[in-house]
Amino acid sequence: MDRRSFLRTSALGGSAAAAATLAAPAYAQGQRTLTLVTTWGRGLAGVHDAAQRCADNITALTDGQLTIDLKAAGELVGAFEAFDAVTSGQADMYHGADYYFVGQHPGYAFFTAVPFGMTPQELINWYYHDGGHELHDELGQIFGLKSFLGGNTGAQAGGWFAKEITGPEDFNGLKFRMPGLGGKALGKLGASVQNLPGSEVYQALASGAIDGTEWIGPWADEKAGFQEITKIYYTAGFHEPGAGLSLATNRAVYDSLSPAHQKAIEVGAAEANQWNLAQFLTQNGAALKRLQGAGVQIKEFPDSVWDAFGEASQAVHDENLGDDLYKKIYDSAMASMKSSSAWIKTSSGAYTAQRDRVLG
Template identity: 35%
Template structure:
């Protein structure tokens, strides 16, 4: 069979199996992209996922497709990356979609919404449900195609100067909280603040804010929050499984060869798994160190949790009535969430509940 005909007919998987992929890759043009991150380099888990992605793209392309990764503020502000990709200032970005709920609340569903999916459920909705299809239809309005690029797993509830003992303690609380969840905090009487990760410590230290959440023990320890706000809350009910995305300019992506598109897809899924593996492996030891250093753990009170759930569901109903894009995506998401919780109730939750009571 003629080599060109074989390659066209077999696709990437076929040529890999046949052992001729190196020649195919070498036939591709050299390419260099820039990727803008919303995170500081000091956070080697969440920022590092973009580097994992870029490294894998380089390896899989034999060094011909190079992506340089730039931390928040290097090319553009942390919250300017969607505009950067949309306007083709950069070819790609690595960010959390809910940062951009101000453009449209639908962005938040692509990351995490209060009392939403956990990380496994989110990946299932994206890859096997309608998640990727629906979110890509929405992101097309911004000249963007997205690829899952990480998940932190369920997050902690943040650092507080004073323990929250009742719902009343939320009134007037100036709370740095990421993205869409601030709308619920506001409905509870709090004052949400949307501040980039690299600026949170200074705001807490100066008393500009009363509390702040980021991700979990490993990152929070690096950021030093325990030094200025010793009370550490759980669970982060607004982030049961927040997905971090790779946003790619649609024209830049469409200009890639089929092989390079396959490489981007494979490298992003690798980074997606790698990020949560690192958080799950590193958070336990970090939590032990924080508690040994004086951090005081507390669980959010039930009246606060109940009120937050009620307000979240009311908010989603209001958005469905006023925002067609939200309604289309959320209706599918909600059905998927219902079925996932039914399944997890009998499997994951039952198993985890038993195991966590054992003294191993």
């Protein structure tokens, strides 16, 4: 090869190498601290634990290369300001219940819970294997977020009331705390619905600012102290049959991370999702017994109330189905729920019914 051919070949090779270098994503190097804001007051049973679990998982999985600085509600921004803080870049991540953000888009409700929606198992079936996560991602792209499920409270209780509910008319004029689309459904029954952060609920109930509230379930509710105020507790609710919690990262921040660190966020959130559900379900049975021992009356809504819940909930969905993305999410979630439920009911559902009959 003559000198000119060698130089020409070398130049082409150098240009190709340079182009390959320029085309590679530029990932931030070295240790980084990401600020995580939450919709939870520090120490709120279960929900704050889920946020902390996500943070600790990510730090451990990256061997400390990503340190997550968790700020509870009110420490950097308010509970309901977490979404905007992350989309604006004021914070890097949030952990919370996405149904707090139905004002940004009503489709966010599906990634926490919708009335007469999915149980925890049905939710993760949809999310991980039936298109749910892809739809969460499609929604997040609108707002510059990359989101994953990062916790689950299990089925939530119907709530605490100052007086017994005997029919749908008892909700007319009732001042009741309930977020998300469930709250909108109660509004259709005449309730004055309040959307309060968890850390503010006890004081509102104690002061009479609200007549009743739902929060989570026996363990978290006992920790919150609602049994000190009222003794009427409905343990089955229509509004959150399996409430998912989300870990969302500013998409520009997420894209700046290496694939290994992105995977650490995904895996850390998924582990926290399962861990948190087990935490709630492990604690709730013993807590319910303690509440009963303290004089709490365990109630179930009559069928007439359940029927009214159903009609109101469908009316709320119908109001949102004109939005193409909402309809896409709704259709996907309902189809997945129907499919999952059919098998669960005929397999484990039949088994547990027989187990309870045989073992007593």
